[in-house]
Amino acid sequence: MKHLLFGLVVLFLASCGNNEQPPRLSADGAISQAEVKRIYQMKCSICHGTDGKLMIGGAPDLSISTIGLEERIALITYGKETMPPQKDILSAAEIKAVAAYVENFRN
Numbered sequence: 001m002k003h004l005l006f007g008l009v010v011l012f013l014a015s016c017g018n019n020e021q022p023p024r025l026s027a028d029g030a031i032s033q034a035e036v037k038r039i040y041q042m043k044c045s046i047c048h049g050t051d052g053k054l055m056i057g058g059a060p061d062l063s064i065s066t067i068g069l070e071e072r073i074a075l076i077t078y079g080k081e082t083m084p085p086q087k088d089i090l091s092a093a094e095i096k097a098v099a100a101y102v103e104n105f106r107n
């Protein structure tokens, strides 16, 4: 029994040690701006561009988008036309954070 416990502790420590990802959450549990930016660049900029204005594949210019936060959250969650749904990829908190992030593109 003692052995098993020791093994688990070693496994736990090893799995922590191998995790070289930067922390996804800041101390207060919110997703950091750097992380949101990274998510946007990975999942969204391919169609919308880093400034929201790329408009690939029928994507609208996000800098002139007027839809509200709730609508954006729904759109990002479930997708529409060529825009892929994120519900099985990003957490609800990440979707909300990225939905808020695109407001930065508005003029």
Ligand code: HEC
Residues within 6 Å of the ligand: 040, 043, 044, 045, 046, 047, 048, 056, 057, 058, 059, 060, 062, 064, 065, 066, 067, 072, 075, 076, 080, 081, 082, 083, 084, 086, 098, 099, 102
């Ligand atoms: C494969 C291309 C593609 C990717 C990737 C993509 N989008 Fe879109 N996006 C679109 C298209 C196309 C539309 C228009 C959908 C429609 O209304 O028919 C759209 C619409 C939007 C809108 C609504 C703008 C408006 O005012 O109507 C927002 C906001 C948005 N996308 C944000 C994002 C975010 C955030 C991500 C990353 C999580 C993302 N998109 C990833 C193609 C994409």
